[in-house]
Amino acid sequence: MRETHGHVKATEGSAAFGTPRMPTRPMTWSMTAKAKPHKPSEFESVLLAIAAHDLRQPLQVIQLAHDFLGRGDRTTSELCQLQSGQAAIDRLKNQLDELVAALQLSEPAKRVKLTPVRVGPLLQQATYAKKVAALTKRVSVRTVPTSATINSNALLLGTVLRNLVSNAVKYTQPGGRILVGCRHTGRSIRIDVYDTGIGIAGDQMPLMFDAFTRLDPTRRDSLGIGLFIVRQAIGILGHRIDVSSTPCRGSRFSIFASRAK
Structure with a gap:
């Protein structure tokens, strides 16, 4: 099943480095998306x-x-x-x-200069920004320390991570867990945001990065453009994002970026 911004396929969930564990061998949907910022009017x-x-x-x-x-x-x-x-x-x-x-x-993408960026501080900043919201909902947020350095832009990548953590807090029920960390995969670093939230239905996958799309249509506390911002920033950076999710069990958003030499 192919989509405009990438591909969608079925995969099995995992429980890496103490991640919130999903049901035994669940089938989840995985999506790889690359953004192409459009020219604004x-x-x-x-x-x-x-x-x-x-x-x-x-x-x-x-x-x-x-x-x-x-x-x-x-x-x-x-x-x-x-x-x-x-x-x-x-x-x-x-x-x-x-x-x-x-x-x-959405403005024409000027050439963004990629420089070595330490991942650890950005993960800490992203989770700290949503600390109060998570505590209020009684949602546990844990960040795995890392010394990884990637080629990216700290401002744009920080925006992406804050939006992903914000979404995880928003769609995780009280008592749930969120884990943020990264791992080496070949020549890349994979940055993961796991949650035990409501998950994403298969038919929502191709649409989740569109503007004004809410994963939970009953919510009215946001404009539904958080993941649109993520897609735009990822496209400008030239990174890749994968999404795996099981409805009612949780999701994993993964960003792939090249390691800094």
Whole structure:
């Protein structure tokens, strides 16, 4: 079964370096995808300018007003309202950041200079960024230390890893586990993000990297462009990404990049 951005095939799951173990010899779907950033229209460029500047200013005003209202003693009811308001502000901030990142990556890909990048610090930063969200959901996140160095771009690769860890936290139920690490495979380094989340159905595989696609359509807390950003960044970097998943059991997102000499 061949797709526009790569190929989809059935494989068996594994439990490498203490990864969350799936059922005995499960059949999972695996997808290899390479992105080809498209040329943006003038409309997209205008959207980027609006999102990056015009929308941030009123959001900052709302945050300042919210902080002012939160000063002093407040009743329990008022505190609940303030917490609800802050959650809405944070959600808007996250969605705005996603939108800006997606629009930036849709611009004509300038030649990105690949340099030696240490994988370990990027893995730590990606998991730390979602530490609070994971603790709130009672999801365990573990990072395996590594000294691996690859040819990449730290900014873009960091964006990819943050989005993958964010997705793992978002789609893993309370009590679940997430493991982030890497291993040597031939001349490449494979960076893995494992989770014991809801998994991905086979018919969703070819569509998961499209913009505004939600793996769980009942969720309304994101724009559904996290994996689109991943695809765009991976294409610019020239890396490869594989996805293996078993519905209701978990997923593994793997990035392949060449080792730095």
